[in-house]
Amino acid sequence: MFQFSDRAQELRERLLAFMDRHVYPAESLWKEQHRALASPWQYPAIMDELKAEARAQGLWNLFLPHEAGRAYGGAGLSNLDYAPLCEIMGRSPLGPEVFNCNAPDTGNMEILALYGSEAQKETWLRPLMEGRIRSCFSMTEPDVASSDATNIRCTIVRDGDSYVVSGRKWWSSGGNSERCRLAIVMGKSDPEAPPHKQQSMILVPLDAPGVRIERGLSVFGYDHAPHGHAEILYEAVRVPLGNLLLGEGRGFEIAQGRLGPGRIHHCMRLVGLAERALEALCRRALAREAFGRPLAEQGTVRRDIARSRCEIEQARLLTLKAAALMDSLGNKAARGEIAMIKVVAPAMACRVIDRAIQVHGGAGVSEDFFLASAYAKARSLRLADGPDEVHEETITRLELKAYGGNRPPAAAG
Template sequence: MEFEYSAKTRELQARLLKFMDDHIYPNEPVVAQQLQANTEAGKRWTPIPVIEELKRKARPAGLWNLFLPVDSAKHSGYEGAGLTNLEYAPLAEIMGRVPWASEVFNCSAPDTGNMETIARYGSDEIKARWLKPLLEGEIRSAFAMTEPEVASSDATNICTSIKRDGDHYVINGHKWWTSGAADPRCAVFITMGKTDPDAPKHSQQSMIIVPADTPGLRIVRPLTVFGYDDAPHGHAEMYFENVRVPADNILLGEGRGFEIAQGRLGPGRIHHCMRLIGVAERALELMCRRSLSRVAFGKPVALQGVTQERIAEARCKIDMARLLTLRAAWLMDTAGNKVAKTDIAMIKVVAPNMACQVIDWAMQAHGGGGVSGDFPLANAYAHARTLRFADGPDEVHRAAIAKWELGKYGMPAR
């Protein structure tokens, strides 16, 4: 593995860092103010004006759809940045320093994963109807997989029914943590459910495209994480009640949901982990600045032994997580997702836990301010803690890693 970023990546890093300095960081308080104003006006679930304004600056600056990899760009007919996973990873880290920044560059979840999914697995008709407006940033999307009635960490449990009825499929199910569903710009859902409960275990599930205006879709409520509802984007609890969509909306064909999920989640995990590394870097920076500016017990907090120990440990943890994530990205590019599966599982354990720990230390260094809305740390912690569940909880990934490791010494697969 080469440790030097490509010339293309370095050039994009420089442009992205400048855009962050010029436009993103100065507008953090503006975003907070506009969200508060929307709340007071009863319009919390409406787009934030300054973010929409920044999108109009990012696109002509050539900082748009940076996530779109070479193969997806080829399938979609849209060039994007045409980066590999390894080339995009450091850009995701930069954007991750501010939770809403990715949206400015049309690089935010779940749209990135949904766009890649449609680009790789959708028909020409589906691409024309949904991929183009998503790539243009005209609409947003949602991903409906997790269900409250079953342990969704075992995706074979997903029980939403997708039944063929002539030229249509009829969908019935109860979903929650449907990322993007509460956003008023959400126009399409990628939905996972069972098309054949009697098929082999990993051939029961399928994914299907569901337009958001289809009769029978019912959003119950936006969900909160530590009190945050992530408006205007949000995660929702919702029902699919006799939702009818054309049979052509099925992706790849019946029973191929797990195949699609693996193609979708691999790059998504790189994106999530690098964004977490970015937010951890920001937390460490804030911790250092705060501890140098505050005096406790006769000396700056930065000179307290426990603070220095935490700063040193944070530096080590961030750099280790970054190297592990970049290795996973490199393996995906050079050998494929299947070969990289152990590395992908490891970063999904390491990066969220690292970010939670570093942010927690930063909050502690800020005193009471650390848990307030005056600093970005409390919100960052809520997001980081959530990502210990997203794309599979720690326990699932740890179990897989342990089995692969034990397999080297003769433990039979089960």
């Protein structure tokens, strides 16, 4: 149904072998090394060893489809060819970073490849592609409903040969990391312009005067160190004019270019995570007995296995369809499918992981297994890169447009 290139097939086999040989066995060691570090925001040595090995084997920067990224080490794979690779990486919490394919860096590298000047690419894209630094994306704000980005209050004001950035952001994922050097900040540069032309994006070095990491945020109690999710205060931060991306008033244009691929990458990884959860469910059901027979012979467990397999396959097919449309028609033409899979995949993963937790009993909610942290991750992705409700509105609007109507409902009251 979906044809993958010979190169993608070959990379898939190598990636599967690398995960089995190096990544899965390193998960427990990563935890041990991380616990022994002086700061939770430092990186265990095993991560650097894994990254060096992945790069040596040519399993590096597989995500970037654009020709603009090739000069900086991008693989140039199509979105469709990348999908099964991203799924494999998503099975492990270590996987994406081992291959330099981790969010939010992938999205930020995509921004720089598509919209960055040559100077911006040399300064920031190259070290990101080489894995020497990390970055964060500062869009969401604590004081407004950020699902509507026209609410953004952070300001980007031109002052002579500089822009001054002022505002408070949170859920700037990666911002706590000691290796995070760059924030891509979205703020309001012209409050008098039309609503979707008021915002701009700008590159802010995290060591610039006035940048303050206020705290790390947790997700259901997980701090996701050393990556983390930062609340950042930008207090009259002055950056050069050359740090602006693309031009004033083009923040929404850049956001749409970033979020489409970013959303589908999350979904690819979630399919892999759900697949691993179903594997754990099946193994547990075969290994444990209750009331005189294996769990795998219990009717409710058997139903959960069947439903999980159906839902994973449905989500995988929709993911592949969206990826294929992005390749053939462009991200804008595929926005309906991207919105659909962004609703479907996180909810699917939550259901499958929840069933696996149930079969594991008390062990499922402990840290002895990966399921509790996997559930927290999947549930957070019903909010990240736009909540379900925003994507559902996009789907509905496109559906009604085929029948001559696309106006949103009037506000109540």
